[in-house]
Amino acid sequence: MPESQLDVLRGKIDKIDEELLILLNKRAKIVESIGKVKETQSTKRYDPVRERQLFDRIAQNNEGPFSTTALQQIFKQIFQVSLELQKDDNRSALLVSRKKKPEDTIVNISGIKVGDGKQQFVMGPCAVESYEQVYQVAEQVKKHGIGLIRGGAFKPRTSPYDFQGLGFEGLELLRNAADAFDLKVISEIMTPSDVEKALDYVDVIQVGARNMQNFDLLKEVGKTNKPVLLKRGLAATIEEFIYAAEYIMSKGNDQIILCERGIRTYEKATRNTLDITSVPILKKETHLPVAVDVVHSTGRRDLLLPAAKAALAIGADLVMAEVHPDPAVALSDSAQQMNFEQFDSFMKAINPCVNVFN
Numbered sequence: 001m002p003e004s005q006l007d008v009l010r011g012k013i014d015k016i017d018e019e020l021l022i023l024l025n026k027r028a029k030i031v032e033s034i035g036k037v038k039e040t041q042s043t044k045r046y047d048p049v050r051e052r053q054l055f056d057r058i059a060q061n062n063e064g065p066f067s068t069t070a071l072q073q074i075f076k077q078i079f080q081v082s083l084e085l086q087k088d089d090n091r092s093a094l095l096v097s098r099k100k101k102p103e104d105t106i107v108n109i110s111g112i113k114v115g116d117g118k119q120q121f122v123m124g125p126c127a128v129e130s131y132e133q134v135y136q137v138a139e140q141v142k143k144h145g146i147g148l149i150r151g152g153a154f155k156p157r158t159s160p161y162d163f164q165g166l167g168f169e170g171l172e173l174l175r176n177a178a179d180a181f182d183l184k185v186i187s188e189i190m191t192p193s194d195v196e197k198a199l200d201y202v203d204v205i206q207v208g209a210r211n212m213q214n215f216d217l218l219k220e221v222g223k224t225n226k227p228v229l230l231k232r233g234l235a236a237t238i239e240e241f242i243y244a245a246e247y248i249m250s251k252g253n254d255q256i257i258l259c260e261r262g263i264r265t266y267e268k269a270t271r272n273t274l275d276i277t278s279v280p281i282l283k284k285e286t287h288l289p290v291a292v293d294v295v296h297s298t299g300r301r302d303l304l305l306p307a308a309k310a311a312l313a314i315g316a317d318l319v320m321a322e323v324h325p326d327p328a329v330a331l332s333d334s335a336q337q338m339n340f341e342q343f344d345s346f347m348k349a350i351n352p353c354v355n356v357f358n
């Protein structure tokens with residue numbers, strides 16, 4: 001059958017499209033190289049001056065029939081996808097990313113491994129209040145076969161008039177109580193200059209939600225070889241959370257546990273909204289172990305167990321909750337800490353859920 005005029009013309013278009021495709025991808029490769037140069041020079045990817053030069057060249061060289069405005073719109077689209085390409089290239093290079101390191105990172109907390117496939121718990125009071133208090137909690141934590149104890153000595157409180165924690169004195173009390181039962185200590189440090197001194201007391205440095213973007217603190221903990229538990233910021237996107245972890249790892253410390261602790265939304269039924277799907281997203285995007293803090297996300301004692309079950313089912317490596325000998329008189333978070341009886345029931349109910357789905 002003879003080719004119609006339309007077929008001939010379409011054949012010519014197909015040929016030109018193939019050439020355009022090759023040229024666009026040839027251009028894209030150069031854009032990627034420019035992206036790499038910009039990365040080493042810490043230059044901004046978006047360059048309006050360069051885009052203006054390119055637009056002017058289009059205006060000068062355009063012989064139609066497309067209008068210059070139409071061509072500039074097409075090229076603006078090319079600049080935008082080019083910028084995306086440079087961004088993607090940059091993201092794939094993140095040290096915390098799975099693309100960079102496909103295998104899971106196992107965080108070794110003085111012999112206790114987080115991220116090796118065995119789901120773990122960390123329990124303890126919201127704040128260290130006295131030696132008796134942390135000693136009693138440590139005894140209960142040990143009784144349940146848990147190796148990690150938490151307790152705040154530096155407390156970032158919303159009101160400056162609320163209990164601010166016992167500071168280094170509190171860290172010492174917690175360390176001593178933990179040592180009595182061979183437990184490992186997780187505690188928050190808020191100030192970069194306190195990090196070095198804190199290394200003598202803690203096995204894991206916690207960077208709290210309010211400090212997730214305290215970049216000086218992130219860099220400081222990144223210079224140590226202590227494991228870090230990094231909590232997601234109150235209103236941080238997953239991308240910002242990942243970049244915060246990158247700050248730590250870029251300084252040399254790869255022993256990072258990411259901790260989902262709920263984000264601020266319009267919902268008032270819980271203290272924060274537990275973003276449960278952040279767990280598989282973080283595990284997919286990064287090679288780091290992921291923890292879920294069921295206390296600060298829910299803010300409700302009655303939701304600790306279902307939230308912990310959800311965390312284990314969705315693949316969390318570590319679940320954090322709070323235990324106090326007498327929550328009613330606790331100096332902070334009294335509505336959501338468990339007493340010892342509630343802790344016993346919680347562990348009885350949650351233990352059969354450990355490592356069921358992974």
Ligand SMILES: O=C(O)C(=O)C[C@]1(C(=O)O)C=C[C@@H](O)C=C1
Nearest residue numbers: 034045046047048050051079082
């Ligand atoms: O020339 C650059 O600096 C580039 O990054 C390449 C490019 C382009 O696609 O031509 C991409 C984005 C910039 O805003 C300007 C130009």
